[in-house]
Amino acid sequence: MPLFYRSLPQESGLRGQYAPPDEVQSQYWIALLAVLTGIAFLVNGAILLGLLLPLGGLAYGATNHASVEEYRVKLAKWSNSRICLACPRQF
DSSP: OHHHHHHSOTTOTHHHHSOOOOOOOOOHHHHHHHHHHHHHHHHTTOHHHHHHHHHHHHHHHHHHHHHHHHHHHHHHHHHHOOBOSSSSOBO
16 A cells, blocks of 8 residues: 555545554653652652652553554554555455
């Protein structure tokens, strides 16, 4: 599919149909920053904030990781798919 997609002219209507999946940015640093900030609050005596912030950071990191993995699977499927030039089918 990548070769077929690159061979399409810019004004082709098929570029949207056969485009690669939208990239998802991995933002693990936000989760890491939340966990480290929560640990700092915990050490300084803010128990509730010190527990909630790392939990939120871990939850954000887990959802971000799942969306990045989903993107990688979609990209691999798109890269390995083929298109029949005689009929408009992908396989």
